[in-house]
Amino acid sequence: MKTFGLWLISLLVFLGSAAAWAQDDFQDERVRDKNYRSPQNYLFELKFGPYAPDIDSEFSNTSGQAHPYQHIFGDSQALMINGELDWEIWRPFGTIALGGSIGYYTNSVNAFVDDTTDNNTSSSSTVRSASSTSISLIPFSILAIYRFDVLAEHFKIPLVPYAKIGLNYNLWWIDIDGETANYQGQKGSGGTMGWQFNAGVSLLLDCFDTQAAKNLDVDYGINHTYIFFEAAVVRANGLYRDNALHVGDTTWNGGIAFEF
Amino acid sequence: MKTMEFRTYQTCFMIRRGICLCFIAGCLLSSSTVWATFSVESIVIYKEDNKTPLDDSIIDKYFNKAICDCNSSVYIEITLNDPTSQSTNSYLQIVTSPSGGCLDTSQHLNTDCIKIYSDSGKRIQELPARFQFAVPAKTLMGEDCTNLDRVARKIIVYTDTDGDGTWESAKELSYTVDTTPPDTPTSPGLTVGENKVTVTFKTLATSTSSTSSSSTSDAGTTTTSVVSDLKGYQILCAKVDSSDNESPVFDNPPDPEYQSALNICSATASSDAGTKLPDQGNNLPDISVDVPDIGINDLGVNDQTNTSQYAISSSSSSDDAHLAKQFVCSSLSSSGEISVSNLENGSKYRFWVVAIDNSYNPSSLLLVGDGTPVLVEDLWELYKKQGGQASSEKCFIATAAYGSYNHPQVRILREFRDAVLLPTRLGQWFVETYYRLSPRPARWLAHHDNIRPLAKAALWPITLGAAGWLYTSPMQKLLLVFGVGLMILFVWRRRNRRLISGKESN
Numbered sequence: 001m002k003t004f005g006l007w008l009i010s011l012l013v014f015l016g017s018a019a020a021w022a023q024d025d026f027q028d029e030r031v032r033d034k035n036y037r038s039p040q041n042y043l044f045e046l047k048f049g050p051y052a053p054d055i056d057s058e059f060s061n062t063s064g065q066a067h068p069y070q071h072i073f074g075d076s077q078a079l080m081i082n083g084e085l086d087w088e089i090w091r092p093f094g095t096i097a098l099g100g101s102i103g104y105y106t107n108s109v110n111a112f113v114d115d116t117t118d119n120n121t122s123s124s125s126t127v128r129s130a131s132s133t134s135i136s137l138i139p140f141s142i143l144a145i146y147r148f149d150v151l152a153e154h155f156k157i158p159l160v161p162y163a164k165i166g167l168n169y170n171l172w173w174i175d176i177d178g179e180t181a182n183y184q185g186q187k188g189s190g191g192t193m194g195w196q197f198n199a200g201v202s203l204l205l206d207c208f209d210t211q212a213a214k215n216l217d218v219d220y221g222i223n224h225t226y227i228f229f230e231a232a233v234v235r236a237n238g239l240y241r242d243n244a245l246h247v248g249d250t251t252w253n254g255g256i257a258f259e260f
Numbered sequence: 261m262k263t264m265e266f267r268t269y270q271t272c273f274m275i276r277r278g279i280c281l282c283f284i285a286g287c288l289l290s291s292s293t294v295w296a297t298f299s300v301e302s303i304v305i306y307k308e309d310n311k312t313p314l315d316d317s318i319i320d321k322y323f324n325k326a327i328c329d330c331n332s333s334v335y336i337e338i339t340l341n342d343p344t345s346q347s348t349n350s351y352l353q354i355v356t357s358p359s360g361g362c363l364d365t366s367q368h369l370n371t372d373c374i375k376i377y378s379d380s381g382k383r384i385q386e387l388p389a390r391f392q393f394a395v396p397a398k399t400l401m402g403e404d405c406t407n408l409d410r411v412a413r414k415i416i417v418y419t420d421t422d423g424d425g426t427w428e429s430a431k432e433l434s435y436t437v438d439t440t441p442p443d444t445p446t447s448p449g450l451t452v453g454e455n456k457v458t459v460t461f462k463t464l465a466t467s468t469s470s471t472s473s474s475s476t477s478d479a480g481t482t483t484t485s486v487v488s489d490l491k492g493y494q495i496l497c498a499k500v501d502s503s504d505n506e507s508p509v510f511d512n513p514p515d516p517e518y519q520s521a522l523n524i525c526s527a528t529a530s531s532d533a534g535t536k537l538p539d540q541g542n543n544l545p546d547i548s549v550d551v552p553d554i555g556i557n558d559l560g561v562n563d564q565t566n567t568s569q570y571a572i573s574s575s576s577s578s579d580d581a582h583l584a585k586q587f588v589c590s591s592l593s594s595s596g597e598i599s600v601s602n603l604e605n606g607s608k609y610r611f612w613v614v615a616i617d618n619s620y621n622p623s624s625l626l627l628v629g630d631g632t633p634v635l636v637e638d639l640w641e642l643y644k645k646q647g648g649q650a651s652s653e654k655c656f657i658a659t660a661a662y663g664s665y666n667h668p669q670v671r672i673l674r675e676f677r678d679a680v681l682l683p684t685r686l687g688q689w690f691v692e693t694y695y696r697l698s699p700r701p702a703r704w705l706a707h708h709d710n711i712r713p714l715a716k717a718a719l720w721p722i723t724l725g726a727a728g729w730l731y732t733s734p735m736q737k738l739l740l741v742f743g744v745g746l747m748i749l750f751v752w753r754r755r756n757r758r759l760i761s762g763k764e765s766n
Contacts, residue, residue: 055639058648066646072639089751098747113452114635122645123637130453130599133638144747174640177454177601181640187652188640240727241668245643245650 040223040259043086043097047255049232051080051105053135053172053247057237071112072133078107080137082253086145097145099164108134111176119184134175137247139236141168141196152224158204160226165197170236170247192236192244200230202257224259298350298384299341300417300431305400306335306392320436324619327397328405328439329521336376337392338417343384349423351381352430356400359412359434367426369418374399376415384419401437409440410489410619438619442490445596445613448628454636456601459495459628461613463596489617491517495598496582496612497589500630506610508586509603517592518614518622520583579625582612592616603633669723676726 055069086099110128143166151157174181174188181188205225206213216222230253238244305314307322314322314334338354353369354377355362362373369375376395398405402413414434418427447462494517498506516523589600589611603609610630615623643650681687728740 055643055648058650059646068639068643068646068648072642111453111636111638114637114641116637120645122642125637128451129634129636130451130456130458131636131638133636133640135639174638174643176636176638176640177456181638183641183644186644188638190650190652192650240672240731243649243651243668245648 038217038221038223038260041088043088043099043257043259045082045084045086045101045228045255045257047082047084047228047230047253049080049082049251049253050077051137051249051251052077052107053105053137053236053245054249055135055246057246057248069135073107073109073135076107076109078105080105080139080251080253082139082255084143086143088259094150095145095147097147099143099145099166101139101141101143103139104137105139106134106136108132108175131177132175133181136173136175138171139168139234140170142166143196143198147202152204156207158207160202160204161200162202162228162230163197163199166195168194168196168234168236170194172245172247190245192247193239193241194234194236194248195239196232196234196236196248198230198232198253200228200253202226202228220260222258222260226257226259227255228257229254297341298343298346298419298421300419301339301341302337303415303417303431303433304337304339305415305433305435306337308332308334308397310335314435319433321438321619323397323401323405323435323437323439324519325406325439325441325621326519326521326524328401330525331396331398332525333394334397334400335392335394336415337390339390340384340387341389343387343389346384346421347423348383348385349421350384351420351423352384352387353377353381353418353420353427354415355418356395356402356413356415358402359414361414361429362416362418363427363429367428369427374403376400381420400435401439405437405439407440408437410436410438413437436619438489438617438621441621442615442617442623444624445493445615445626448613448626450611450628450631452631452633453599455603455605455633456599457497457603457609457611457631457633458597458599459611459613460597461493461626461628463493463594464490464615489619490594491616491618491620492592492594493596493598493613493615494518494588494592495590495600496587496614496625497600498582498587498610500608500610508584509589509609510586513586513588514591516583516585516588517620518583518616519620520580520622522580522583523585582625583614583622605633605635608632669719672723672727672730675730680726680729 052073053069056067059066059068080103082101082103084099084101086097088095088097090096109132111131111133112123113125113127113129114123115125116123143164145162145164147160147162149160152160170192172190172192203226205227213225216225231250232253233250234248236244236248237246305319306312307314336354353375355369355373355375357370357373362370364370376399377393400413400415401408402411412434413436414432416429416433417431419430420427443464445461445464447460449460451458451460494514497509499509500506590598598613600609600611608630609632611628612625613628614625637645677687677691681691729737732740
């Protein structure tokens with residue numbers, strides 16, 4: 001029994017080291033092969049940017065110029081975080097992809113004291129109370145993307161301009177002291193559809209350390225790494241609906257992307 | 261002959277061996293009697309309820325100002341190992357002393373040591389294996405137990421095994437006395453909100469370095485280290501009426517994290533110092549608790565024991581009165597900003613802040629002031645008041661899934677039916693078939709709320725397609741159809757390429 005155990009351990013050690021040796025050899029070979037590239041099918045982005053939902057745009061055509069968002073939040077902006085996954089479906093000249101993204105945004109501030117005596121008149125008080133009011137968004141989007149990566153692929157110019165267009169759906173909710181706001185039985189939560197257009201440029205980081213980029217590809221299958229900056233036009237006004245909360249914005253984003 | 265001689269030899273040898281063994285056994289037995297080890301196994305302090313021992317987690321926090329003020333009794337239990345083995349000249353004494361101990365250079369007890377068991381000591385031989393006695397807490401804290409800041413003290417069991425008046429320590433139990441309250445916070449502030457008030461104040465600096473603090477006790481001075489002694493803060497509040505009378509706010513207030521004489525003296529009203537230990541099963545006589553020779557004072561129970569209907573008039577308000585647990589309005593917090601919620605809008609409240617140290621001593625109260633919660637205007641309320649039209653409906657569809665015939669998505673489907681389907685024969689057939697088959701699943705869907713979101717999600721692309729058809733021009737329709745078709749073609753072509761390359765590589 002003891003002899004069998006020793007044989008078994010020896011065999012496992014031998015096989016394990018042989019496999020590691022073979023793997024190392026294989027990897028070495030791939031690393032040495034200048035033309036080696038792992039398959040490239042997807043791109044993942046993580047991006048951040050300032051955001052302020054343009055709720056007040058609903059009142060732009062009305063007299064009196066109501067500005068509920070600006071009155072409560074002033075000029076403050078909070079951070080929108082987005083993650084996006086693209087499926088690169090075709091590369092005739094550049095890359096055409098389909099993608100989906102999900103994000104999160106929240107902004108809170110102390111509400112004003114209500115100095116009115118009836119429920120239909122806006123307060124004129126400028127005194128901030130101890131109660132906190134917030135607006136939060138979770139945007140979902142499906143996008144069609146075109147990346148002009150010809151310069152990077154063929155001419156070693158590490159710049160990749162791109163453009164995206166698509167539809168979005170934004171879950172939103174407005175809270176007061178952690179509970180969903182309610183005005184005369186109407187809850188302050190809902191969803192708004194819209195469309196969006198993003199355009200930007202990515203900087204290919206592979207050129208700064210080609211060996212590291214190669215190792216990333218060999219070890220993890222990450223073909224390319226980028227940092228990017230883009231302008232975003234989000235028109236979340238409800239599309240065909242009149243009674244949607246406007247939560248779009250024109251803003252910018254920056255982030256990091258991995259192609260794999 | 262030789263065999264007999266050998267057998268005789270064997271027998272003699274065995275007898276001699278047996279005698280030797282008996283002699284050795286006897287020696288061992290007698291030596292065990294001579295070398296029998298008497299020891300004090302343990303010293304345990306029990307709270308005034310005589311049930312809860314002061315273990316390592318609380319023994320350094322228990323002796324605080326409230327215990328000093330209440331002067332409740334604690335119970336000390338001593339467990340001995342083999343006391344009957346001691347000679348008649350062996351004595352035992354139990355004292356409380358500062359951390360330095362109670363013996364002079366010649367091993368005699370200092371005259372100013374506080375003996376808590378017997379003035380002249382007890383013969384060890386006559387003691388049971390376990391015994392218990394009551395001691396006023398103030399005695400253990402050093403009689404003058406005011407303004408002691410984390411002073412180390414000990415209970416020491418001394419033994420004099422040969423009766424010559426020289427003692428040595430057999431067992432010690434250390435504990436800490438802290439009757440000094442923390443400093444009072446400063447810079448109070450108050451902001452009102454809807455059904456709430458937020459109190460702000462400047463928190464106390466906490467020390468993590470060793471500091472020396474001297475305190476006067478019956479045995480001289482001692483030094484201690486202070487390490488971050490602050491536990492946190494609590495808000496106290498009272499409802500104030502038009503006559504400025506104060507009353508408790510909540511029926512079930514949070515528990516106070518401090519101890520005040522007001523809150524705990526009522527729990528120590530019983531001054532029963534006698535108790536029986538369970539039979540140890542060692543044929544010892546039943547033992548009763550020994551009353552210490554030093555005498556027991558009255559516990560000094562505070563008269564204000566019933567606070568359930570506690571109300572304070574403006575003329576008699578005091579810090580101690582507001583420390584009643586009915587006035588606690590927040591849980592313990594280390595932040596300098598604490599909110600009190602579930603208040604009535606329009607009612608006036610008064611607020612105080614109390615700092616609490618790790619020995620549960622409360623500071624003097626910091627009066628923050630009066631505040632009246634008010635209504636506030638949140639973003640949604642302001643948006644609606646200014647004419648905002650957004651509804652709280654989410655973009656999912658169908659009357660059965662959303663329960664509303666006039667829902668915008670349902671309206672789109674009806675428009676599509678009227679404008680696109682009904683004008684054609686095929687469309688009419690489709691609509692008739694739909695109305696014939698759909699009532700049953702629609703009724704089922706209406707009764708299953710958890711399935712509705714799935715139904716809404718499934719109908720969403722249909723509604724999107726219907727809206728796209730209704731609200732686009734012919735050229736836009738053409739572009740849309742072409743674009744979608746192209747996309748499908750690309751995907752199909754790429755899939756085919758992969759299959760082909762896969763076959764070739766195989």
